[in-house]
Amino acid sequence: xxxxxxxxxxxxxxxxxxxxxxxxxxxxxxxxxxxxxxxxxxxxxxxxxxxxxxxxxxxxxxxxxxxxxxxxxxxxxxxxxxxxxxxxxxxxxxxxxxxxxxxxxxxxxxxxxxxxxxxxxxxxxxxxxxxxxxxxxxxxxxxxxxxxxxxxxxxxxxxxxxxxxxxxxxxxxxxxxxxxxxxxxxxxxxxxxxxxxxxxxxxxxxxxxxxxxxxxxxxxxxxxxxxxxxxxxxxxxxxxxxxxxxxxxxxxxxxxxxxxxxxxxxxxxxxxxxxxxxxxxxxxxxxxxxxxxxxxxxxxxxxxxxxxxxxxxxxxxxxxxxxxxxxxxxxxxxxxxxxxxxxxxxxxxxxxxxxxxxxxxxxxxxxxxxxxxxxxxxxxxxxxxxxxxxxxxxxxxxxxxxxx
Amino acid sequence: xxxxxxxxxxxxxxxxxxxxxxxxxxxxxxxxxxxxxxxxxxxxxxxxxxxxxxxxxxxxxxxxxxxxxxxxxxxxxxxxxxxxxxxxxxxxxxxxxxxxxxxxxxx
Numbered sequence: 001x002x003x004x005x006x007x008x009x010x011x012x013x014x015x016x017x018x019x020x021x022x023x024x025x026x027x028x029x030x031x032x033x034x035x036x037x038x039x040x041x042x043x044x045x046x047x048x049x050x051x052x053x054x055x056x057x058x059x060x061x062x063x064x065x066x067x068x069x070x071x072x073x074x075x076x077x078x079x080x081x082x083x084x085x086x087x088x089x090x091x092x093x094x095x096x097x098x099x100x101x102x103x104x105x106x107x108x109x110x111x112x113x114x115x116x117x118x119x120x121x122x123x124x125x126x127x128x129x130x131x132x133x134x135x136x137x138x139x140x141x142x143x144x145x146x147x148x149x150x151x152x153x154x155x156x157x158x159x160x161x162x163x164x165x166x167x168x169x170x171x172x173x174x175x176x177x178x179x180x181x182x183x184x185x186x187x188x189x190x191x192x193x194x195x196x197x198x199x200x201x202x203x204x205x206x207x208x209x210x211x212x213x214x215x216x217x218x219x220x221x222x223x224x225x226x227x228x229x230x231x232x233x234x235x236x237x238x239x240x241x242x243x244x245x246x247x248x249x250x251x252x253x254x255x256x257x258x259x260x261x262x263x264x265x266x267x268x269x270x271x272x273x274x275x276x277x278x279x280x281x282x283x284x285x286x287x288x289x290x291x292x293x294x295x296x297x298x299x300x301x302x303x304x305x306x307x308x309x310x311x312x313x314x315x316x317x318x319x320x321x322x323x324x325x326x327x328x329x330x331x332x333x334x335x336x337x338x339x340x341x342x343x344x345x346x347x348x349x350x351x352x353x354x355x356x357x358x359x360x361x362x363x364x365x366x367x368x369x370x371x372x373x374x375x376x377x378x379x380x381x382x383x384x385x386x387x388x389x390x391x392x393x394x395x396x397x398x399x400x401x402x403x404x
Numbered sequence: 405x406x407x408x409x410x411x412x413x414x415x416x417x418x419x420x421x422x423x424x425x426x427x428x429x430x431x432x433x434x435x436x437x438x439x440x441x442x443x444x445x446x447x448x449x450x451x452x453x454x455x456x457x458x459x460x461x462x463x464x465x466x467x468x469x470x471x472x473x474x475x476x477x478x479x480x481x482x483x484x485x486x487x488x489x490x491x492x493x494x495x496x497x498x499x500x501x502x503x504x505x506x507x508x509x510x511x
Contacts, residue, residue: 105471108449108471108474109474112474112475112477112478113450113451113475113477113478113479114474114477114478115478116478117478277511281443339433339436340443341433341441341442341443341445341446342433342442342445342446343445344445346444348445348447349447350447352444352445352447352449354449356443356444356449356450357449357450360443364511
């Protein structure tokens with residue numbers, strides 16, 4: 001891949017030797033995020049031959065111009081016009097209008113505010129049950145026993161999945177999000193080991209394997225209405241299996257990690273549990289469980305004065321945008337009363353997370369249950385990071401809780 | 405400067421200055437107004453910037469799209485014939501003085 005702009009254009013773009021998919025970067029991305037933001041509105045990363053945007057304004061602009069910055073050539077580093085995708089492309093995430101408009105409408109209906117009202121009580125009851133179990137234990141791993149256990153106790157059932165084989169869900173999602181990255185060890189190893197997970201997922205996406213009334217069955221029901229075809233429905237179910245679980249695991253994990261690290265914010269939540277929903281939202285801004293996505297230019301374009309040629313990959317640093325001091329007051333503070341509207345942790349524009357309402361509901365009811373019944377959360381061991389090319393989260397967070 | 409009048413559920417009102425191209429939601433959040441959450445940031449995806457448009461103004465607003473209509477079925481406070489999502493009300497000079505009421509709850 002070459003930079004197709006004129007020499008003058010190329011000269012105006014700061015070139016950085018940063019590898020945003022390196023283990024050392026993952027361990028502490030914040031100094032590099034700052035470097036990327038301060039270098040300019042658009043940067044060029046020589047390591048992977050891609051443009052990058054790390055300031056809020058440019059990330060937001062790229063997200064909201066899907067005609068110029070398309071998704072159909074892949075939202076990872078791999079350009080589907082030049083390389084064969086590792087799996088059949090998503091018909092929603094890796095699609096542009098008008099194809100995207102139709103499939104998006106189906107998932108929007110299946111995961112609408114009206115549907116959330118119907119599942120709310122069930123999700124809240126499961127959160128209470130989870131907290132019961134945690135109160136029995138007192139000391140536990142907040143990732144395995146809370147951030148993973150809670151979504152696993154509701155989301156696969158809400159989808160209508162069979163009980164067997166669910167252990168493939170998180171590993172499958174991990175492959176999907178690693179695969180957006182460059183051909184590094186994380187990606188290559190993930191794909192090499194993906195066959196059994198892919199086979200499981202392909203099977204569960206079929207209509208006969210999805211329980212009536214679940215999100216999966218609701219997607220297939222749209223075939224009968226003529227909104228999607230019978231071959232498209234399993235691929236839309238696959239989208240929920242890919243993006244509906246590991247993301248909320250990392251979102252809830254982020255929220256618990258924040259509240260455990262910042263006891264003043266935990267106390268504010270204890271004093272007013274109605275802040276739970278915003279405490280979750282602020283954790284999504286602060287930690288940005290989905291760190292990055294790519295787009296591909298469909299034409300020559302000027303972005304913040306920088307000329308970019310056609311067919312170039314542009315890497316959006318969502319996490320850096322969410323802490324851009326140009327947009328956020330005290331960006332490095334976790335503040336559960338912050339006005340979070342506009343953060344790009346769920347993206348923005350036509351591809352903004354279609355499951356955002358599910359994520360918020362899970363986060364809200366879980367943090368509400370914790371705040372009402374737990375007085376104190378103490379971190380009792382070294383948190384361990386889980387490494388993924390796209391997702392940011394922990395592998396382990398040992399905690400001890402004190403009942404309220 | 406042109407403005408939109410937001411009436412809170414307790415009856416108090418705020419006059420919020422705005423300009424062409426800004427949505428009523430953006431004007432409200434820019435002024436730090438309580439009562440508009442806009443969790444999705446204005447993408448017509450969450451139904452937390454719900455308002456009741458004063459009946460005398462309703463006909464002057466552009467028609468709602470199907471996605472807004474569907475989202476309004478899921479609002480936290482009851483949907484009424486005057487319900488709209490404020491992120492979908494783009495300000496134009498004809499809307500100077502627009503009056504909208506805020507619902508009791510957004511989530």
